[in-house]
Amino acid sequence: MSSTSVESLQSTTARPLRRLLYGASGLVLFLLALELVKKGAAGLTPLLQPLQAAGDLGALGFGWLMACVVLSGSPVAAVALGLLAGGTLGPRACLAMIVGSRLGASFVVLLVGTLDDIRAGRREMRSAYVGAVALVATAVTYLPSLLLALHGLDAGWLASVRIEGRQLASLVSLAFSPLLRPAAELLHPAALFAIGVATLLGAFRVFDGVLPDANSQREALQRVRDRLERPLSMFAAGLAVTAVSMSVSMSLSILVPLVAKGYVRRERLWPYVLGANITTFDDTLFAAALVGHADAVRIVLLLVLSVTLCSAPLVLLTPGRFGAGLDAVARGFTRSRLALLGFACLVVALPALLLLL
Secondary structure (H helix, E strand, C coil), X not given: CCHHHHHHHHHHHHHHHHHHHHHHHHHHHHHHHHHHHHHHHCCCCCCCHHHHHHHHHHHHHHHHHHHHHHCCCHHHHHHHHHHHHCCCCCHHHHHHHHXXXXXXXXXXXXXXXXXXXXXXXXXXXXXXXXHHHHHHHHHHHHHHHHHHHHHHHHXXXXXXXXXXXXXXXXXXXXXXXXXXXXXXXXXXXXXXXXXXXHHHHHHHHHHCCCCCCHHHHHHHHHHCCCHHHCXXXXXXXXXXXXXXXXXXXXHHHCHHHHHHCCCCCHHHCHHHHHHHHHHCCHHHHHXXXXXXXXXXXXXXXXXXXXXXXXXXXXXXXXXXXXXXXXXXXXXXXXXXXXXXXXXXXXXXXXXXXXXXX
């Protein structure tokens, strides 16, 4: 066997082993991060009293702004569940904070698109358009979904769902207790909480090593370009790619070069975004099953149900009218760099305003 063949075989074998190692390391970090957040949250109630006083709107703004700052929604959603398990947030505020994290998650797509437009010297922000569509489409569907999910929570929807994972959570706590016990004795709860958030960010970064290569997904999307022109196909693609990648930021960022190079028409993007916004809850659901709170899984499932009910009719019943309106708004926000700057400021100012209400 030639040396080239041997090297190719070794590379083929090493790749899945490397992904397995990344996946195992990411899972350990993820579980440790949840424990740190829970431990820290238990002592943060006085510090987060203003957030509790602000109610649902304050929690929504907090999750939204935090996701914009860390450029990711999943860690913020996991933090919300940790705060719920630690008794710092109630179920309604936790639900609102998770929705806020989803609203802020699309900010990274806007940032990636803007940088691509600046690099290419475009006057019309074609790549930033993807982020604008993602942000507006998410707001249009998630805000009514929040109201529906809050109503369902109060009305007892899915009340029979009790997947608490308490035994698994106890085993996880026991496994990490040699590390957590001295840390809790030496560090302030705020420090534990901050370390937990940082560990969550690290865990999701490690998980990135397990994800399929973005370029390979881009090539696959190019091969089915004609089929993706249909709203239902774009919706299914958003569902599938986000479920596989476990990152709505990644699955939406893939669209930036496709739109910039004309492989996908801008006005046909929005069903993909709506699909991605449903399966983006898969990692949040996993975290909910681990935190050991009676309402955690139910909260996430209520959000999945509500977002589906608010999104599917737009794709199935009124795709033309909704798509045209969304396209007009997104084009207006990205017609120039000045307009885009105003839109970006609005995205950051709105959650800050919610915190002040």
